[in-house]
Amino acid sequence: xSKRYLIREFILVLSLVVLLGFEKQIDRLMYDIMGFQRxxxxxxxxxDLMLNHMKLVLLSTLCALLITVSVVLLVHLMKxxxxxxxxxxxAGLGTTFPSVAVMALLVPIIGxxxxxxxxxxxxxxxxxxxxxxxxxxxxxxxxxIESAKGTGMSSFQLLYKxxxxxxxxxxxxxxxxxVIINISSATIxxxxxxxxxxxxxxxxxxxxxxxxxxxxxxxxxLLAFLAESILSRFEGVASWQKH
Amino acid sequence: xxxxxxxxxTTGMGLLLILCGYLTNRFLIVKPNRxxxxxxxxxxxxxxxxxxxxxxxxxxxxxxxFIISKEKIKWYFTSAVVTFVIILFLYGVGLYxxxxxxxxxxxxxxxxxxxxxxVFLGLMIVLDSSCHYDGNFQVNxxxxxxxxxxxxxFVMLNQGYFDQIGIIKEMHIRNExxxxxxxxxxxLSLIASLMGLFIGVLLSYIGYKHKKYKKYFILVSxxxxxxxxxxxxxxxxxxxxxxxxxxxxxxxxxxxxIGYFPALIVLTSYTLLPIINQSITGFETISRDVIISxxxxxxxxxxxxxxxxxPLALPGILSGFKIALVQSTAxxxxxGLVGGGGLGALLFLGLAQSASDLVALSALTVVMMAMILNGxxxxxxxxxxxxxxxx
Amino acid sequence: xxxxxxxxKAYGDHQVLKDxxxxxxxxxxxxxxxxxxxxxxxxxxxxxxTILPDEGDIYLNKQNIxxxxxxxxxxxxxxxxxxxxxxxxxxxxxxxxxxxxxLKWDKRxxxxxxxxLMEMMELPxxxxxxxxxxxxxxxxxxxxxxxxxAGNPEILLMDEPFGALDPITRGKLQRKxxxxxxxxxxxxxxxxxxxxxxxxxxxxxxxxxxQSILKKDHPYKIVTEAKALLKTFTGGSFxxxxxxxxxxxxxxxxxxxxxxFDGYCLHEDISLKEVVSEMILQGKSQLTVRNNHQYxxxxxxxxxxxxxxxxxx
Numbered sequence: 044x045s046k047r048y049l050i051r052e053f054i055l056v057l058s059l060v061v062l063l064g065f066e067k068q069i070d071r072l073m074y075d076i077m078g079f080q081r082x083x084x085x086x087x088x089x090x091d092l093m094l095n096h097m098k099l100v101l102l103s104t105l106c107a108l109l110i111t112v113s114v115v116l117l118v119h120l121m122k123x124x125x126x127x128x129x130x131x132x133x134a135g136l137g138t139t140f141p142s143v144a145v146m147a148l149l150v151p152i153i154g155x156x157x158x159x160x161x162x163x164x165x166x167x168x169x170x171x172x173x174x175x176x177x178x179x180x181x182x183x184x185x186x187x188i189e190s191a192k193g194t195g196m197s198s199f200q201l202l203y204k205x206x207x208x209x210x211x212x213x214x215x216x217x218x219x220x221x222v223i224i225n226i227s228s229a230t231i232x233x234x235x236x237x238x239x240x241x242x243x244x245x246x247x248x249x250x251x252x253x254x255x256x257x258x259x260x261x262x263x264x265l266l267a268f269l270a271e272s273i274l275s276r277f278e279g280v281a282s283w284q285k286h
Numbered sequence: 287x288x289x290x291x292x293x294x295x296t297t298g299m300g301l302l303l304i305l306c307g308y309l310t311n312r313f314l315i316v317k318p319n320r321x322x323x324x325x326x327x328x329x330x331x332x333x334x335x336x337x338x339x340x341x342x343x344x345x346x347x348x349x350x351x352f353i354i355s356k357e358k359i360k361w362y363f364t365s366a367v368v369t370f371v372i373i374l375f376l377y378g379v380g381l382y383x384x385x386x387x388x389x390x391x392x393x394x395x396x397x398x399x400x401x402x403x404x405v406f407l408g409l410m411i412v413l414d415s416s417c418h419y420d421g422n423f424q425v426n427x428x429x430x431x432x433x434x435x436x437x438x439x440f441v442m443l444n445q446g447y448f449d450q451i452g453i454i455k456e457m458h459i460r461n462e463x464x465x466x467x468x469x470x471x472x473x474l475s476l477i478a479s480l481m482g483l484f485i486g487v488l489l490s491y492i493g494y495k496h497k498k499y500k501k502y503f504i505l506v507s508x509x510x511x512x513x514x515x516x517x518x519x520x521x522x523x524x525x526x527x528x529x530x531x532x533x534x535x536x537x538x539x540x541x542x543x544i545g546y547f548p549a550l551i552v553l554t555s556y557t558l559l560p561i562i563n564q565s566i567t568g569f570e571t572i573s574r575d576v577i578i579s580x581x582x583x584x585x586x587x588x589x590x591x592x593x594x595x596x597p598l599a600l601p602g603i604l605s606g607f608k609i610a611l612v613q614s615t616a617x618x619x620x621x622g623l624v625g626g627g628g629l630g631a632l633l634f635l636g637l638a639q640s641a642s643d644l645v646a647l648s649a650l651t652v653v654m655m656a657m658i659l660n661g662x663x664x665x666x667x668x669x670x671x672x673x674x675x676x677x
Numbered sequence: 678x679x680x681x682x683x684x685x686k687a688y689g690d691h692q693v694l695k696d697x698x699x700x701x702x703x704x705x706x707x708x709x710x711x712x713x714x715x716x717x718x719x720x721x722x723x724x725x726x727t728i729l730p731d732e733g734d735i736y737l738n739k740q741n742i743x744x745x746x747x748x749x750x751x752x753x754x755x756x757x758x759x760x761x762x763x764x765x766x767x768x769x770x771x772x773x774x775x776x777x778x779x780l781k782w783d784k785r786x787x788x789x790x791x792x793x794l795m796e797m798m799e800l801p802x803x804x805x806x807x808x809x810x811x812x813x814x815x816x817x818x819x820x821x822x823x824x825x826x827a828g829n830p831e832i833l834l835m836d837e838p839f840g841a842l843d844p845i846t847r848g849k850l851q852r853k854x855x856x857x858x859x860x861x862x863x864x865x866x867x868x869x870x871x872x873x874x875x876x877x878x879x880x881x882x883x884x885x886x887x888q889s890i891l892k893k894d895h896p897y898k899i900v901t902e903a904k905a906l907l908k909t910f911t912g913g914s915f916x917x918x919x920x921x922x923x924x925x926x927x928x929x930x931x932x933x934x935x936x937x938f939d940g941y942c943l944h945e946d947i948s949l950k951e952v953v954s955e956m957i958l959q960g961k962s963q964l965t966v967r968n969n970h971q972y973x974x975x976x977x978x979x980x981x982x983x984x985x986x987x988x989x990x
Contacts, residue, residue, distance in 0.1 A: 129296050129411065139656035141616040144649030147633060151642040152312075152400070227514035231620070234637065244520040248623060251543075253524050260520040264513050271512045575760030579821075582727055582758075583776050584751030597766050 048276055055269040062262050063090045070254075087238055093262060096239040099157070099232070100225045103164035107221055110165065111172040119180060119206075120198050127177060134170040142167045142228040146235045155236030164228050168221035175217025179210030212278060219274040226267045230259075240266075297350070297415040303408030304346075306401075313401030314379070316386055317452070319393040321640055329401055336382050342374035346412075362427070365416040369431045372409050373438045380447035387450045392459070397452040397643055452643030453650065456636075460644075464632070468651060471628035474621060475614035478550055482557030482614075483607050489558075490565035490603075491591070500566065507558035515552065515620055522548040523624065549621035556617055557610035564609070568602020569595060601671050608663035615656040619648075678703035678864055679724060679832070684733030686719055693719045695888045697733070702881060703831075704862040706854075708896075710875040711885035717868045720885070721834050724866065725754045737832075752779055755825030755833040755863075759840045761817045763809040769795075769820050770805040776828035794823040797857055815846035822854070826863075835867045839874065851877055855922075872907070876900070876918035897985045920949035920984055925966050925975075928983040934971040942967050949980055 062069070066089045087095075118127045142163055149159035183206055191205045207214070233241030240263040247255030307313065308329045317324030333339045349367030383396035417428040448454045457464050486507075493500035510518075527543025530536050541547045572595060580594045622630025629648040636644030679701040686694040694716045701707045709717040722728040723735055726747050735742050742750060755776075763772050770791050777787045795805065798819040809817060818838060825833055839847040851874060858865065869875050875882060876896050884891040884899070884906065892903055899907055900915060907915065926946045942965040943955065952975060956964055962977040 126296060126299070129299070129414075132414075136657070139612055139616055139660065140653050141619045141649070143619050143630075144633065144645070144652065147637050147645045148642065148649060150637065150645075151640070223512055227516070230514045230516040234623075234634070241516050244516050245623070248520065248523065251527070253527070256520040256524060260517040264517045264521070267512050267514050267517075268509075573760065573762065573765075575758060575762030576764060577762075578727075578758060578760075579756065579762030579824075580764070582725060582751055582754075582756035584748040584779060586748055589779075594764060598764075 048272060052269060052272050055265050055272070059093075059262060059265050059269070062258075062265070063093055066090070066258075069258075087242075089240075089243075089258060089262065092238060092240050092242060092259075093266070095237070096226070096229055096263065096266070099161060099164065099229045099237060099239060100222060103161050103225055103229075104168060104218070104222050106161075106165040107168040107172055108218065110169050111176060111217075114173060115176050115180070116202075118177075120202065130173060131177065134173050137167070137170045142224075143231055143234070146228075146232060150235055157237050159235055160229065160232035160237040160239075164225050164232070167228060168225050171220040171224065172217040175213050175220065176210070179213025179217075180206055182213065183209050215274065215278045219271065219278060222270050222274060223267060226263065226270060230263050293415045293418045296418075297412050300408045300411030300415060301350070303411065304405050305408075307404030307406075307408060308401070310401040310404065312399040313405075314383070315397040315399050317395055317397055324397065326399070329405070332379070332382050335385075336378045338374060338381070339378040342371045342378060345374075346371045346409075365413060365427060365431055368409065368413045368416055369434055372406075372413065372435055375405070375409065376439060377442060377447065380442060380451065383450040384447065392455075394450075395452040395455045395643065396450050398646070453647045456641070456644045456647045460632075464647070467627060467629050467632050467648075468655075470626075471615070471618050471621075471630070471652070472655065474546060474549065474626065474628055475553065475611060475618045478553035478618075479557050479607060479611045479614050481550075481554045482561050482610055483603070485554070486558050486561030486606065486610075487565050487603055490562050490569060491595075493562070494566055494569040503562055504559075504566075507555075507562050510555040511559050515556075515617060516623075518552050518555070519548055519620060519624060522551055544625040546621065546626040548624055549618070549626035553614050553617055553621075557614055560609040560613065561603070561606040564606030565599060565603045568599030568606075571602070572598045601667055604663065604667050604670070608660065608667065611663065612656045612660050615652060615659060619652060678738060679866070680736040681720070681723070682734050682736065684723065684730045684735060686716075686723070686728065686731050692888055694723075694730075697890060699883065699890055699893060701864065701866055703864050705880040706858060706865040706867055706878050707881045707883060708867045708869060708875045708879035709883045709885055710869060710872065710879075712870055715885045716888045717870075717885050718836055721836055721866060721868050724832070724834060725751050725756060727756075752776055752828060753830050753832070755828065755830040757818075757821050757825040757833070757835045757838045759837045761809075761821040761838075763812075763817055763820055763824070765809050768806050768808055769800070769812075772809070772820060773824045773827050775824060780828055790827060790829075791823075794827060798823045798853065813846075814842050815850065818842065818850060819853075822850075826861075831864055833863050833865045835865065837869050838867075840869070840871070847874075854878065872915055873918045876915050877921055895988070897988055916981065917950045917953070920953060920980060922948075923984050923987055924948050925952065925968055925973075928987055929968050929971070929973055931983055931986060932973045932975075934973055935965070938965055938972040940965065942972060949984055953977070953980065 114130060118130065145163040145167060146159050149162060153159045153162070187205065187209070188201065191201055196204070229237065229239050230241035230244065233239050233245050240259045243255045243259030244263075245259075247253065247257075247259065311328045312326050313329040313332060314327045315324045316327060333343070345367055349364045349371070379398075379402065386396060387394050413431060414428060417425075417431070442448060443454070449458065489503045493503045523543040526541065526548055530542035536542065576594060576598070577590065580590045585593065618626075618628050619630035619633060621628045622632070622634050625631075629652050633645055633648035636642065636648065681697045681699045684694060684697040685692070697720065709720060711717045719728060723730055724737075724742075726742060737745070737750075763769075764775070767775075773791045773794060774787050777790060782790075791805065792802075795802065800816070800819055800823070804812075804816070804820075809820070812820065821838065825835075839850050842850065854865075855878065867875075867878055879896045881893065882896045882899055883893045884903075886909075892899060892906060894903070897919060900919060924946050925943075928949070943952070944967050946968065947955075952964065952966075956962060956977055964975050966973050966975055
């Protein structure tokens with residue numbers, strides 16, 4: 044079973060390395076030899092863009108995770124169901140709000156570049172993480188919680204030892220969704236000036252340069268599938284759960 | 287667990303948010319034109335200028351006294367008071383904007399900034415909380431009061447009170463363009479969702495009848511969700527442009543690398559996962575005994591589908607469609623990047639021209655559309671479930 | 678009326694029916710009794726072509742059902758199952774009208790039919806607009822039986838229909854079935870693993886075990902002659918079910934009335950099973966009963982005989 048995953052991931056990583064590492068050679072092949080029109084725009088190398096992209100995704104996911112955990116701790120430990128409902132409603136509402144819009148709206152206040160995209164991504168990925176975490180905790184059988192409480196555990200111990208491990212699957216699922224959303228949104232973030240893999244795509248669309256589009260679109264798609272594959276493994280079923 | 291107490295906490299949070307809006311500098315921005323930074327105005331200044339707002343907030347605080355009470359009527363009263371406050375608040379801001387803009391060259395405007403939105407959101411939270419006091423959520427009450435607010439907004443809009451507000455101004459200036467964009471946006475999302483519905487239900491039924499195909503369908507629709515939207519769009523443009531170059535007749539249909547077509551494909555692909563997931567669940571929750579009875583009565587497979595399986599799975603299918611439509615409405619913004627029109631085009635235009643009001647207008651319109659569609663479909667699904675006699 | 682000839686059926690390497698050869702008579706309740714997994718449900722499903730045999734033929738009125746079109750066959754056979762399978766999105770009335778609608782009857786005929794069936798199954802008129810989710814188990818199964826009979830089929834197949842109901846409701850429905858059979862004379866094939874139920878309902882009893890038929894005969898004969906065989910299916914107290922089939926009023930025509938009588942006697946027209954119960958309670962082997970202004974003496978030792986004779990009438 045695990046072998047299939049590894050093969051797939053290996054192929055993805057290999058393709059990525061090839062695309063990024065041999066960028067100059069590919070450029071030469073596509074433009075000079077095959078005759079595609081070269082675009083006289085000076086820009087950052089693919090590798091840098093990729094690293095930027097990953098940095099953005101990781102930081103914003105972590106930030107969102109921190110916010111989610113704090114809110115969930117607050118709501119869950121203090122048993123504030125009303126707040127939980129409120130955040131749930133806001134989260135649900137938030138998913139109808141396109142991430143591009145959030146970024147675009149932050150521009151006049153913060154300006155272009157890394158920061159507005161980072162903020163938008165953190166806020167935006169908080170929503171699915173929060174919903175997953177809360178659903179995961181809610182799905183735990185009440186009788187387990189009651190028997191744990193009966194042994195005299197404090198709320199915090201209950202959360203740490205029982206609830207979180209049992210909700211692990213849903214929590215990781217939420218993180219996975221957040222990462223994938225972030226990878227996609229970070230691509231779009233190029234529109235507001237973040238130096239990510241969306242940049243060549245946008246430039247390519249504007250100048251109808253096919254090669255440029257592919258330069259951005261392929262690596263980021265590979266990255267997304269790679270992330271999904273790795274995280275799906277963590278989502279896997281623990282030995283004591285049977286589904 | 288004292289429900290009343292908890293909703294006092296959420297009311298408190300709402301009030302806190304309002305306070306943040308009050309304290310922040312950026313409540314409103316008076317701009318001489320759409321590009322220049324303009325003068326930032328804070329809330330106290332506005333209140334000083336417009337005593338009506340002062341009255342409004344005094345009323346709000348007075349209304350909060352009823353939080354202490356436990357009687358139903360008094361909390362109903364609080365909802366009414368908050369509604370009134372919201373209307374007054376909007377009215378006051380509108381009036382202020384009218385008076386502040388002395389230059390009638392049609393370019394100057396008042397932009398709504400963070401402070402305004404904090405206050406507005408805070409007021410909404412307080413309203414929502416006040417409809418919870420009785421312990422159970424009085425949906426009808428909330429909808430009723432929201433309806434009243436919407437009605438007054440509509441009236442004030444018509445009367446021109448909001449004309450100097452940036453967002454509204456943009457809408458008026460680009461009236462025709464705006465409504466064309468709205469229609470195009472709605473149409474594109476709707477068509478994509480309907481195509482997704484047709485394909486999705488078909489695949490779901492096949493997956494339900496022949497389990498071995500089920501996981502492939504789910505895998506493919508899942509894959510469509512993983513791939514980054516912009517990447518998907520870009521990757522599609524290439525073969526489509528090449529195809530359009532080769533076969534000229536496709537251009538007549540509008541199928542080419544740019545325009546609505548690549549966006550349509552991307553949007554339809556994204557709708558597949560929610561529709562397939564919900565539809566398969568809808569089919570699978572039908573009791574086996576029902577199907578056995580239907581077949582034993584001599585219904586042909588097509589009859590079993592139309593008379594039994596489809597009607598019973600319909601609430602599930604429509605739930606998937608609802609999610610698909612709402613997501614499409616939000617995703618459709620990207621169509622603007624490839625020339626597909628819609629509100630995305632306006633948004634990117636605003637971004638390029640640094641006109642934040644245009645960006646805000648597009649974004650808010652998309653959100654409003656999504657919420658309205660969500661509401662309509664939820665009501666339809668709910669009434670369908672009730673009428674057909676199953677949960 | 679229904680003939681099985683050398684019928685076999687297997688699922689993979691698991692043989693479900695082995696060379697079955699049996700006939701089912703017209704206008705009777707034939708009960709197929711057997712433990713779980715003996716193949717009785719499969720036998721039933723072969724009749725309406727829900728399942729097809731691997732080998733052998735099944736004849737309906739001398740016609741091989743292979744030659745009859747599937748949908749035509751199914752629409753002329755009623756089918757009632759344990760889970761009932763009422764259509765949740767249709768009202769009781771719509772559920773019952775399903776087959777008539779498929780047969781394209783006109784509206785007035787369908788309405789009359791539904792009303793008649795609901796009366797027959799003792800379902801109040803207010804139920805016609807109700808939805809299955811609001812019905813109790815017993816009520817749902819009544820609707821299920823009505824629905825199975827709606828198209829006026831000659832044959833009614835029933836696969837452990839009362840198995841999921843509580844004993845009281847089950848008893849009521851069993852007696853209801855016997856009642857309506859008195860009027861309708863349908864060919865009913867009834868599958869069960871409950872011996873009491875089988876003995877109560879059967880005009881003809883088929884015992885099945887291990888994928889083949891062990892015996893087919895009248896229940897009274899099986900009880901007296903094949904007792905050992907029957908015991909392998911259950912414990913031994915099955916005489917009561919046979920006695921439950923008849924009431925005092927059913928057998929008095931075989932008795933001579935007494936001139937007059939003083940003293941204790943039973944007034945109600947109870948089943949013979951209850952008579953025995955009363956005898957045990959009173960510690961007497963004879964009881965006087967009153968029926969239609971006449972007195973009769975019932976003797977413990979002759980009760981079974983009287984019931985048997987009534988059955989064979």
